[in-house]
Amino acid sequence: MKILFVADPLESFQIYKDTTFSMMREAQKRGHTLSACAPKDIMWQRGGVVTAFVRDIRLTGQSPDWFSAEQQAPNERPAALKEFDAVVMRKDPPFNSEFFYATHLLEQAEREGARVFNKPRALRDHPEKLAILEWPQFIGPTLVTRDAQDIRRFHAEHQDIILKPLDGMGGTGIFRVKEDGLNLGAIIETLNKNGAETVMVQAFLPAIAQGDKRVLVIGGQPVPYSLARIPQGGEVRGNLAAGGKGVAQPLTVRDREIAQAIGPVLAERGLLLMGLDVIGEHLTEINVTSPTCFQEIFDQTGFDVAAMFVQALEAAQAEVHSGAGPSGIN
Known part of the structure; x- marks a missing residue:
């Protein structure tokens, strides 16, 4: 496949923990070709199709120069999004007006034949804090x-x-x-x-002391390990960005119950990858923009989350290409 990653600038990646990098590494390992752009590089003009100014990249396996690119700014290559076998939307939050506008451009690209994961409409319809309201039985x-x-x-x-x-x-x-x-x-x-x-x-929820668990769901199926992000010192927040300590652990019965109830429903709507945040017995958020924790789980358990994701991407792209995919993916 030819895969386009829509993400933050590549130069900003911290590859020892970056989930998008782990996706790229697994995709290249499986023989797929990689391109990258940022949302600001996507444009549409009447009479044409949605186009991105992209860099065709190859991972080097070295740091800090972890990728080589055939194009550099301002000479990126213009490419219609529909020319790629898969467009993977991985722009980090916040979900602001520019992110919202990007989903509209990506949805226009879909009308032209592009295959976008996660589906742009599904990204808009499931804001990460408010998406939990659909499942009151799981929230506090x-x-x-x-x-x-x-x-x-x-x-x-x-x-x-x-x-x-x-x-x-x-x-x-x-x-x-x-x-x-x-x-x-x-x-x-x-x-x-x-x-x-x-x-x-x-x-x-006092159970935050045991961690804010990230439960990843790929293609409607839960990854068998969560990453419990445990607050440190006097913090109440377990987020890794706020200094939390990440500890991988097998899913609990409750984790699996929540994931198996929500995962297939949201996968049908076009969310190939999501991250459920669970504190104790309660769902607190549903992350759909650019869920993370692939590398932390792999480093601590050996379970290859990136391989599970790329396999699901291959299967979803094949279903869409054949026209046999579920209604939420087409």
């Missing part, structure tokens, strides 16, 4: 609101709460307010900007 006490009084009532009921913005990533903007309500007013003002922005509020 949760409130989504712009109203400060709603938040105060929720705090009075649950005493110990977590507040977070809907567009955050890597644990940014997350606050805990305990029973004393210290700084609750200031935190509400910071997050909801005087009622202008929506906030998610959840009851604090």
